[in-house]
Amino acid sequence: MNAAVPVLEARELRVAYGGHVALDIPHLAIAPGELVGVVGANGAGKSTLVNALLGWSRGAPAVSGSVRLDGEEIGALPPHRRVARGLALVPEGGAVFMRLSVAENLAAARPLSGTRGRPHDAAAIHALFPRLAERQHHAASALSGGERQMLAVARALRLGPRALLLDEPSIGLAPRLVADVLRTVRGLVGPDLSVLLVEQNVRAAIAVVDRLVLLERGRILAQGPVAAMRDDPRILEAYLGEAAA
């Protein structure tokens, strides 16, 4: 594989609700084996961005632009076909099927054929999330918020995606668990899986990601390697509560 080809690349990606432009991204790329963090205030367009990459939404926005996965254009495909190509999304809020058991939720995602990703089998999932093995016969509605989040991530991993879009996997979790979850995410990233992580907790994100993208009002305000971005005055001021030195 040519290392110069990004795993996931968006060009001129625009999302509009009615006449209002909610997202305008000229270019965004994620390299093989990269963990990219998307940060920004509430309403900056973080969820809109990851949803638009999959062409998915709970509402009915107008989405335009090019999305490429491993160099192949997928921007015109419906969401389920983008999933079939190897792009997976875990939407905000532990999105699991409440009426299905844990095991059924996992079985619902069948490993993709023809993806260059690596589908996780049940043993790999249970090694990663032992809690899910213990609770596999429980209804998803009986799980805690953190367990539902694990289940949602596990279901996406079972597919064997090339790129995984994670929308606030740490939301609603105790601070101690946030670091755990993000460390787990870091551990998933490798040559066959790249991750785009939306995270509200900037400090926690900085600790694990390779690169940061700062969104504001639907536009990229700044992006770069985390080492450089860590000291960016805009990040410091807005999200870390420290005065720009």
Add this chain to the structure above:
Amino acid sequence: MNLVQQLINGIVLGHAYALIAVGWTVLLGVARLVNFGHGQIYMLAAFVTWWAVAGLGLPYPLAILVAMLAGVLIGLVMQAAMLRLTFRQDLVAIMIVTLGFGHMMRGIAGLVFGGQPQVLETPLSYIDFEIAGAWVTAQDLAVILVSIAAFALLHFGLERGTLGRTARMVAEDPKLAQLAGINVSRVYFAVFAFEGAAVALAAALVAPRTPILTSIGFEEVIVTFVVVVLGGIGSVSGSYLAGLGLGVFTALFGGFVSPAYATTAAFGVLIVVLVLRPSGLALRAGGR
């Protein structure tokens, strides 16, 4: 009045009600959809069965298949027209569009089949059995057996296996199902094709009991509505029991009180049940 005869009539009628409602049960249970053109698909399928037997000279079982095929086609055309509304789960618009389809089907049936009442004669209607002094035809037995088979298949189909799991995922959250790689529009088309085929099957089996006119269908859609609401919306076993109960009630009320007020009394029961148990008679809400 002979009680055994009324009970048998009620059981036959109840299975007919349940069979007529089975398509809508799936429509509501899996896709959260309604179809107020349901009764007119019943009417058209009854005419198609009659035409296949009387016009084409096909044997009755083959005529049933032709009617079911017509039902599938109507279902697919309706869903194709409503796909965007379905994804938005815009129930009011879907209600109006399906009502409109119903009226169009009635007009088309009038043009194609004319205003004459037709009688669908099947070989099974001429075979009688005597049970404890009461009479039942082979056609009635066919209605009971096919209804039980349809509900049993559906119960196990939706309870187990990949198909059932997919259906339950789409029922709970169609958007989330897309993220698991499921082609949700294909599920919606399949559900509407099933609805068309199921109501056509019901028509082909039940319509020989009465004359076939382009104006039939209204009673069928109302009965279906009562059955799915009483049964607990989307509940397969609930619909079966509600259909059976409604049939027995209608037959007994008609036999011992007055047939003229049987429908009125059925609605009285519906209102009482809904006031006492808003989720219907199903054991658990959303159960199957």
